[in-house]
Amino acid sequence: MAALNDEQTMLRDMVREWSDNESPVTAFRKLRAAAPVEGYDPAAWRALSEMGLPGIVIPEEFGGTAFGYLSLGLVLEQLGRNLAVSPLASTAAAASAIVLGGSDAAKTEWLSKIASGQVVATLAIDEGPVHDPAKITATVVDGKLSGTKAFVAEGDSAGLFVVAATDGLYLVSDATGVTRSPRHMTDSRSHAQVTFHSAPAERLGDTKLTAQVIDRATAITCAEMLGMAEQAFHTTNDYLKTRVQFGQQLSTFQALQHRMAKMFTELELMRSAVEGALEAIDAGRSDLDQAVSLAKAVASDTLHLVSREMIQLHGGIGMTDEHDAGFYIKRARVLETMWGNAAFHRERFARLNGY
Amino acid sequence: MATAPELDVAANPLESFRTETRAWIAANFPPSLKGQDNSMSALEGPGDLSEDEAAWKAAMGEKGWGVPGWPVAYGGGGLDKAQIRVLQEELARVGATNPIGGMGIMMFGPTLLEYGSEAQKQEHIPAIAKGEIRWCQGYSEPNAGSDLANVQTFAEDAGDHYIVNGQKTWTSGGQWADKCFALVRTDKSQKHGGISFLLIDMTAPGVEVKPIRMISGQSPFCETFFTNVKVPKENLVGREGQGWEIGTRLLQHERNSLSGGGGASRLFAGKPMGTLAKEYRGEDEKGRVPDSDLRMRIVRHEMDSRAFALTLRRAAMEAKSNQGPSAATSIMKNVGARITQDRAELSIEIMGMAGLGWEGEGFSEEELTQTRTWLWGKAVSIYGGSTEIQNNIVSKRILGMLDHQ
Numbered sequence: 001m002a003a004l005n006d007e008q009t010m011l012r013d014m015v016r017e018w019s020d021n022e023s024p025v026t027a028f029r030k031l032r033a034a035a036p037v038e039g040y041d042p043a044a045w046r047a048l049s050e051m052g053l054p055g056i057v058i059p060e061e062f063g064g065t066a067f068g069y070l071s072l073g074l075v076l077e078q079l080g081r082n083l084a085v086s087p088l089a090s091t092a093a094a095a096s097a098i099v100l101g102g103s104d105a106a107k108t109e110w111l112s113k114i115a116s117g118q119v120v121a122t123l124a125i126d127e128g129p130v131h132d133p134a135k136i137t138a139t140v141v142d143g144k145l146s147g148t149k150a151f152v153a154e155g156d157s158a159g160l161f162v163v164a165a166t167d168g169l170y171l172v173s174d175a176t177g178v179t180r181s182p183r184h185m186t187d188s189r190s191h192a193q194v195t196f197h198s199a200p201a202e203r204l205g206d207t208k209l210t211a212q213v214i215d216r217a218t219a220i221t222c223a224e225m226l227g228m229a230e231q232a233f234h235t236t237n238d239y240l241k242t243r244v245q246f247g248q249q250l251s252t253f254q255a256l257q258h259r260m261a262k263m264f265t266e267l268e269l270m271r272s273a274v275e276g277a278l279e280a281i282d283a284g285r286s287d288l289d290q291a292v293s294l295a296k297a298v299a300s301d302t303l304h305l306v307s308r309e310m311i312q313l314h315g316g317i318g319m320t321d322e323h324d325a326g327f328y329i330k331r332a333r334v335l336e337t338m339w340g341n342a343a344f345h346r347e348r349f350a351r352l353n354g355y
Numbered sequence: 356m357a358t359a360p361e362l363d364v365a366a367n368p369l370e371s372f373r374t375e376t377r378a379w380i381a382a383n384f385p386p387s388l389k390g391q392d393n394s395m396s397a398l399e400g401p402g403d404l405s406e407d408e409a410a411w412k413a414a415m416g417e418k419g420w421g422v423p424g425w426p427v428a429y430g431g432g433g434l435d436k437a438q439i440r441v442l443q444e445e446l447a448r449v450g451a452t453n454p455i456g457g458m459g460i461m462m463f464g465p466t467l468l469e470y471g472s473e474a475q476k477q478e479h480i481p482a483i484a485k486g487e488i489r490w491c492q493g494y495s496e497p498n499a500g501s502d503l504a505n506v507q508t509f510a511e512d513a514g515d516h517y518i519v520n521g522q523k524t525w526t527s528g529g530q531w532a533d534k535c536f537a538l539v540r541t542d543k544s545q546k547h548g549g550i551s552f553l554l555i556d557m558t559a560p561g562v563e564v565k566p567i568r569m570i571s572g573q574s575p576f577c578e579t580f581f582t583n584v585k586v587p588k589e590n591l592v593g594r595e596g597q598g599w600e601i602g603t604r605l606l607q608h609e610r611n612s613l614s615g616g617g618g619a620s621r622l623f624a625g626k627p628m629g630t631l632a633k634e635y636r637g638e639d640e641k642g643r644v645p646d647s648d649l650r651m652r653i654v655r656h657e658m659d660s661r662a663f664a665l666t667l668r669r670a671a672m673e674a675k676s677n678q679g680p681s682a683a684t685s686i687m688k689n690v691g692a693r694i695t696q697d698r699a700e701l702s703i704e705i706m707g708m709a710g711l712g713w714e715g716e717g718f719s720e721e722e723l724t725q726t727r728t729w730l731w732g733k734a735v736s737i738y739g740g741s742t743e744i745q746n747n748i749v750s751k752r753i754l755g756m757l758d759h760q
Contacts, residue, residue: 001673252758254747257751258746261747261749262746264753264754269662270662271683272663272669273661273662275669276669294661346654350651351643353629353657355627
């Protein structure tokens with residue numbers, strides 16, 4: 001855990017308490033069964049909004065708290081531990097685009113609504129199943145955006161889209177010319193194909209802004225992955241201490257102890273890499289792109305390892321729908337894929353370092 | 356990392372300390388030693404000091420700055436943490452390294468300061484602080500390496516002295532050491548409780564060393580034999596039977612020094628792997644390392660190194676803000692060892708045959724050093740508690756897993 005100030009410690013503890021009391025994994029199980037159209041529980045989103053969480057990366061003059069990305073990461077980590085479902089990550093990423101590139105009018109119009117939780121916003125970037133900003137084809141002609149975006153998170157309910165076109169980022173706030181087709185995914189969250197037919201679009205910035213916003217979205221995703229990996233690991237460790245085989249607790253077997261020690265080691269490195277990326281964004285470092293690729297590659301590899309081992313070390317029970325392990329591995333793979341998997345970010349890291 | 360704000364020197368004692376330190380270093384550090392690291396001396400023996408080296412060592416020893424945090428009363432510098440950092444920064448600024456090191460500094464001194472009698476501290480600490488005495492560690496035995504509690508070297512009570520018989524192994528620098536801090540058995544009826552911590556003069560009759568030749572060609576370790584060696588009772592540290600407690604405390608100092616800041620700075624010294632690869636393998640038409648499999652493994656290694664560097668930084672910040680060690684410190688030894696070895700393996704792979712030279716014509720000095728570094732590096736996952744032992748510590752102490760019944 002990074003060295004936190006009092007404000008951050010309070011924020012983390014508050015969200016942790018809410019997550020454990022109001023949004024344990026059983027809440028996700030119920031939500032999956034209820035399958036609301038928007039993909040999340042509106043009452044839970046209201047509760048998070050009342051805590052001011054959607055405004056964490058929004059300046060105070062626009063109704064936010066401006067606590068920064070490390071703080072947002074702490075929140076998402078706590079929510080990720082229990083697989084809480086909310087449009088917080090998508091909304092914050094979209095808000096970052098408006099903060100960085102929006103006109104004064106756009107900031108005034110949208111940021112306070114986002115900060116209060118009144119508007120759910122999201123990024124619409126990729127056009128295929130694999131993250132690749134180089135393959136964007138959506139275009140804007142005379143302020144009208146056309147193109148199809150694949151697997152848009154919160155695409156079922158978002159009222160505001162930050163959309164990537166060939167020449168940069170645009171804000172689409174009008175439902176005119178927007179059609180959504182849900183895509184039901186393994187993680188039971190909201191993803192939709194969203195098609196824009198000459199939708200009115202307001203320019204936010206060029207492709208440099210697109211890259212900056214994707215970096216922020218990626219770092220935010222890593223924080224949720226960190227919480228999931230931590231919890232998957234601890235659930236497994238607790239299980240090994242209770243399960244008896246061959247007249248011994250599983251946790252007494254050295255072969256399993258060393259696998260857990262290896263995972264613990266990778267988790268410590270993951271935490272450093274993820275917090276390092278969030279801190280790099282807060283500090284406005286010029287090499288934050290490298291820090292983000294480091295974080296996403298390490299986070300993807302580690303969550304991949306821990307989510308596989310969670311099932312393996314639970315044995316047969318881990319394969320059942322009755323157990324939570326499946327929830328972790330299903331969401332893990334979606335987040336690993338989102339904003340580029342480990343291979344994508346290793347390639348990008350190599351390029352950024354000139355080799 | 357945050358940079359220090361501009362400060363009014365007169366109003367800030369730390370800044371006036373910096374000014375004094377800078378002046379003292381300028382007056383005493385021979386510029387000919389700039390950038391010279393003596394880190395290989397542990398492997399290759401002390402060698403003869405040049406006039407400049409001797410002068411620098413004497414000056415630092417006299418000032419107590421070889422061990423800046425130790426008490427002035429025993430020849431240390433008596434500096435606080437902030438002052439030590441200033442000293443390190445000022446030394447680094449002019450390319451000066453601390454000429455005083457070794458096991459006396461890293462492990463034995465801090466332990467003796469904690470557990471030694473006043474007379475023992477007076478006798479041993481000042482000589483360590485000046486770098487006049489070389490110590491070696493008498494812990495491992497042929498059948499008690501990782502299972503250290505199984506030591507058999509026996510110290511028999513003979514009134515005012517002990518008679519020591521037995522064999523130690525992996526005695527780093529035993530052939531150059533003046534003295535040895537050893538774990539010996541004083542009671543055969545109990546395991547941990549029968550171990551004592553004893554200081555043995557390596558020149559005493561009955562002490563014999565035999566260097567062990569390693570796969571790197573170097574002989575930094577010895578087998579050490581004790582045959583009826585007479586050791587005065589005043590050389591017992593702590594109580595009889597307290598050796599296990601003292602010995603494990605010393606191992607914490609060892610682990611810290613193996614995994615801490617010093618080790619890490621060496622880890623990131625040298626060329627980035629991508630640069631080395633382009634030197635030996637050239638570039639493809641896009642300016643990349645041409646072998647894509649190698650290129651990706653370089654990336655994995657670089658990412659691992661950076662995540663480790665961030666973890667070192669995080670652990671230091673956590674220790675500072677929580678006033679205690681971070682959970683992350685338990686993994687440092689293993690990760691440091693893994694990265695060191697990966698780096699060496701990658702380097703010789705990149706260099707091809709040029710990275711496997713043993714001696715003689717046709718190889719650069721760097722290439723021959725790389726061969727030794729690679730082979731020597733196999734020790735880092737074994738010494739100071741093997742990777743497996745560290746994993747046992749993590750699983751039991753941090754994760755609360757249990758011993759097999």
